[in-house]
Amino acid sequence: MDALQLPSTFQQISASALVSAIALALVSWTIYQRFFSPLAQIPGPLCARFGVGSWLSSRALRQDMGWMLFAEHEKHGAVVRTGRNTVSICDPSAISEIYRYGSDFAKTSFYTFFAASPGTLMSTLANRDHSEKRKAQSPAFTMTLLVELEELVDSCLDDLVALFDREIASAAKKGSDSATIELAETLQLLALDVVGELAFGRSFKLCEAGTDTQAFLPMLVSFTFSACLAGTHAWAGPSLLLYSRFKLKARGAGALRERAIECVNERVKQQASGAEQRKDILAKLFTAKNPDGSLYSTKQVTVTAGSILGAGSDTTAITMRALLRYIIGDKKIYDKVMSEIEGAIEEGNLNFPLTYAEGTKLSYFQACLKETLRLHPAVPWTLPRVVPEGGAVLAGHFFPAGTEVAMSPFVVHRRPEAFGEDAAFFRPERWLEADAETKKVMERNLITFGSGSRVCIGKNISLMEITKVVPTLLHKYDFAFTPRSPSSPHTLPGRGVDGVFNEKEPWHVVSQFFAIQSEFFVDVKERAV
Numbered sequence: 001m002d003a004l005q006l007p008s009t010f011q012q013i014s015a016s017a018l019v020s021a022i023a024l025a026l027v028s029w030t031i032y033q034r035f036f037s038p039l040a041q042i043p044g045p046l047c048a049r050f051g052v053g054s055w056l057s058s059r060a061l062r063q064d065m066g067w068m069l070f071a072e073h074e075k076h077g078a079v080v081r082t083g084r085n086t087v088s089i090c091d092p093s094a095i096s097e098i099y100r101y102g103s104d105f106a107k108t109s110f111y112t113f114f115a116a117s118p119g120t121l122m123s124t125l126a127n128r129d130h131s132e133k134r135k136a137q138s139p140a141f142t143m144t145l146l147v148e149l150e151e152l153v154d155s156c157l158d159d160l161v162a163l164f165d166r167e168i169a170s171a172a173k174k175g176s177d178s179a180t181i182e183l184a185e186t187l188q189l190l191a192l193d194v195v196g197e198l199a200f201g202r203s204f205k206l207c208e209a210g211t212d213t214q215a216f217l218p219m220l221v222s223f224t225f226s227a228c229l230a231g232t233h234a235w236a237g238p239s240l241l242l243y244s245r246f247k248l249k250a251r252g253a254g255a256l257r258e259r260a261i262e263c264v265n266e267r268v269k270q271q272a273s274g275a276e277q278r279k280d281i282l283a284k285l286f287t288a289k290n291p292d293g294s295l296y297s298t299k300q301v302t303v304t305a306g307s308i309l310g311a312g313s314d315t316t317a318i319t320m321r322a323l324l325r326y327i328i329g330d331k332k333i334y335d336k337v338m339s340e341i342e343g344a345i346e347e348g349n350l351n352f353p354l355t356y357a358e359g360t361k362l363s364y365f366q367a368c369l370k371e372t373l374r375l376h377p378a379v380p381w382t383l384p385r386v387v388p389e390g391g392a393v394l395a396g397h398f399f400p401a402g403t404e405v406a407m408s409p410f411v412v413h414r415r416p417e418a419f420g421e422d423a424a425f426f427r428p429e430r431w432l433e434a435d436a437e438t439k440k441v442m443e444r445n446l447i448t449f450g451s452g453s454r455v456c457i458g459k460n461i462s463l464m465e466i467t468k469v470v471p472t473l474l475h476k477y478d479f480a481f482t483p484r485s486p487s488s489p490h491t492l493p494g495r496g497v498d499g500v501f502n503e504k505e506p507w508h509v510v511s512q513f514f515a516i517q518s519e520f521f522v523d524v525k526e527r528a529v
């Protein structure tokens with residue numbers, strides 16, 4: 001034998017041995033996942049059952065989570081395997097088991113990416129660490145403080161109304177009796193201004209400028225998209241973050257962190273100058289205490305304020321858009337909401353600027369808001385938790401410790417076992433007609449803000465803001481969806497929150513961590529009052 005041929009033959013043998021070993025390992029892995037893993041009996045998409053590929057990462061990339069997960073549950077029932085070690089559950093009985101106060105189910109590593117800086121409430125995984133932080137920060141989010149901060153929301157709303165008026169005046173100059181306004185961006189400018197007022201000491205004045213002068217929107221889109229994608233495979237998180245940044249051509253967490261630092265530093269300077277301090281969430285955060293009694297450091301305050309920027313504007317804007325869409329899109333509902341508002345004004349129960357207390361008495365409007373939170377939850381993604389030591393029985397299945405279990409507000413809210421046979425329909429009356437017991441169950445099954453100890457800390461801020469803003473806009477202006485036509489400003493096809501393409505939809509929705517709408521064009525006229 002030629003001595004020179006020996007190494008190349010050897011190389012060929014060892015290369016094919018390596019390929020065979022890898023193939024064997026892969027086959028054994030998929031056989032184990034499909035037939036022997038503790039989750040082997042749980043149905044789901046094929047790639048999840050074989051433990052290969054990543055169904056969840058695909059959902060994050062394609063931004064179709066809500067409707068794809070809903071379809072899997074329609075096909076397979078209450079429990080669906082979504083990955084090697086991940087399961088989605090939509091049986092409402094599991095809500096209290098997984099999310100209740102005092103539960104041992106910790107958050108999964110998915111959440112570590114949902115923070116511009118480590119250490120936020122949202123990204124704290126262990127329940128005990130979380131409860132200490134939550135106790136320290138809760139005074140900044142009380143209802144009492146919130147009521148005192150209403151005026152701050154009023155001044156942002158004034159800027160929004162002035163923006164609408166400018167648009168209408170400019171349309172009138174061109175001979176049109178209505179202005180076409182893109183509500184998706186406009187309502188987020190308002191939500192950001194409010195976050196600025198409450199958490200950063202001043203409005204960002206985006207509504208006044210009529211545009212996103214500080215480039216918050218691309219930063220927030222990049223932050224959420226990349227956090228959600230990275231969270232689906234925490235071990236590959238840093239590469240997925242880089243990939244997202246490249247794909248979206250925008251910085252997310254880093255940019256958000258820098259903005260938070262700038263704003264809080266400005267406030268620290270003001271404090272140092274001895275200027276009178278305003279009352280707001282930021283002021284309360286400066287008085288928050290650690291478990292050892294020490295005050296929150298500037299860094300801790302910055303991290304917390306930054307998290308409000310990340311968590312508080314998209315969510316509120318999504319809900320305001322959805323509420324307006326449901327109301328404007330159905331003449332009967334629109335008429336009913338308007339007659340309730342006008343009736344309350346006539347009876348002297350409603351004045352402008354509208355207070356939160358007055359707005360909560362608009363019972364039909366509040367039912368529309370509840371129904372919007374149900375059918376268009378801002379977060380359609382699942383809220384994942386780790387099964388604690390000893391395992392758990394959920395929806396009739398035993399899951400060993402370490403399994404990642406999760407429930408999606410979007411899916412749960414559309415299931416008949418949670419909201420009745422008409423769960424798929426927008427029917428505000430369900431909240432008004434239900435007897436006390438049924439209403440209690442429906443409230444428990446409504447997980448738009450999460451549930452239990454990790455429930456959204458900003459829930460009341462959003463509800464207050466939406467309750468003040470939406471009736472005010474409806475009272476001042478007439479709204480109609482801008483019809484799609486070759487000359488209309490739409491560039492994307494109509495797609496609803498359920499993922500169905502339909503040219504009658506006034507917007508285009510994607511369903512990733514957030515169910516974000518874009519191109520929500522409406523024709524707005526001043527209303528004869």
Ligand code: HEM
Nearest residue numbers: 121122311312315316378383448449450454456457458462
């Ligand atoms: C309609 C508006 C909102 C929706 C639908 C919403 C939704 C949620 C959900 C689903 C969670 C729980 C996540 C989980 O358990 O896995 C959450 C947590 C949180 N939200 Fe909101 N949110 C909204 C508004 C806000 C606002 C305005 C703020 C800030 C002012 C905020 C700050 C937070 C924070 C800090 C957490 C973490 C709480 C904790 O773990 O203790 N959210 N939110």
